[in-house]
Amino acid sequence: YPPRRGGREDRQGRDQHRHAKNEREEKGEDKVFGELKFGAVEKECDEHRIQQRQRQVDFGKNTLGYDRYCKNVKKAEREKASYAWTPDPRRKMSKRAWDGMIKAWRRYLHTFDPQVEGGGVGGE
Numbered sequence: 603y604p605p606r607r608g609g610r611e612d613r614q615g616r617d618q619h620r621h622a623k624n625e626r627e628e629k630g631e632d633k634v635f636g637e638l639k640f641g642a643v644e645k646e647c648d649e650h651r652i653q654q655r656q657r658q659v660d661f662g663k664n665t666l667g668y669d670r671y672c673k674n675v676k677k678a679e680r681e682k683a684s685y686a687w688t689p690d691p692r693r694k695m696s697k698r699a700w701d702g703m704i705k706a707w708r709r710y711l712h713t714f715d716p717q718v719e720g721g722g723v724g725g726e
Contacts, residue, residue, distance in 0.1 A: 644694035655691030658704050663688070667711040674714065686710060 646652055662668060671686070680686045689703040 643690075645692050646694045652691050655689075655700060655704075659688060659691055662704070662708050662711060665711060666716060667714040670714040670716070671711060 646655075675686065687707075689700070689707055695703075
């Protein structure tokens with residue numbers, strides 16, 4: 603027969619899970635989007651990775667959309683949680699997370715690009 607739910611084995615598994623979770627919280631290891639629970643942000647140590655990320659940020663800042671964004675949106679009006687904030691190349695995160703942040707930031711900057719007349723392919 604299969605073990606009953608709520609039996610001794612089930613309680614032990616829950617207790618072990620609860621104990622491990624409490625240990626992670628004590629160490630500050632529960633992460634939310636790459637940040638420690640108490641607001642401290644881990645920094646990237648790999649200089650090559652930081653340089654590659656900075657190149658991507660510089661590429662985004664070297665656009666008409668970024669220039670227009672800086673002129674139209676004052677710093678006090680920008681929201682920390684929005685895509686408007688330039689991603690921090692020194693913040694520790696996975697490659698997939700970094701690529702997602704850069705992609706969202708660049709897409710947001712494109713909303714400030716000047717409108718192109720004609721809209722056809724090849725300048726038609």
